[in-house]
Amino acid sequence: MTPVLPKSDAAALVVAARIRRGLTWAQLAEEIGAPVVWTTAALLGQHPMTPEQARCACLLLGLDESVEESLRLQPSRGADPATLTDPTVYRFHEALSVYGPALKELIHEEFGDGIMSAINFRVDIARRPDPDGDRVVVTFDGKFLDYRW
The missing domain is CATH 3.30.1160.10 (Cyanate lyase, C-terminal domain)
Structure with missing residues (x-):
């Protein structure tokens, strides 16, 4: 089993995959079914996503279960x-x-x-x-x- 990534590492992978795949934050939010600002913050590690939201995001972005698990974790908000x-x-x-x-x-x-x-x-x-x-x-x-x- 792949270890869970720190939220900051998962966020960096999300950003890179979004750019690589040519997706906008708005497109990701629409597919996930959540508001664009909330979705962007969640994918950057500031909100926990539901298992369904995390799975959908990782499928769209081509990311593995370690990122999916990280997206589901409770964040340390505004800690950076x-x-x-x-x-x-x-x-x-x-x-x-x-x-x-x-x-x-x-x-x-x-x-x-x-x-x-x-x-x-x-x-x-x-x-x-x-x-x-x-x-x-x-x-x-x-x-x-x-x-x-």
Whole structure:
């Protein structure tokens, strides 16, 4: 039996196989039957996949059972400090550093004392044409959870 790979190793194999096979993240998500952002995060090791999802992904990508098993494991989410050195990821960090306190105040003003869930959560990305250059639209959609004393 092949040993289970670390999630980071499995993610690297997924990325290479996706490129080699000419597949987009959206195509993989459609075949797996899950949202594109969630599917991409799962294939990069940030969510556990069901056995069916992992099997489907590995069949599409031509990867073996060691990757399939890795895709099913619980992740250590956000554990890679190297992600903050990536310019795109860093800009999200920067945006939340600048606007996070304002968003927190506005959530409290609009909803009361509580938080936006990142567990009961949806995220989406879209491209919006703009005369000054296309815009990236990221939507965070989290359930409001009130603090209960």
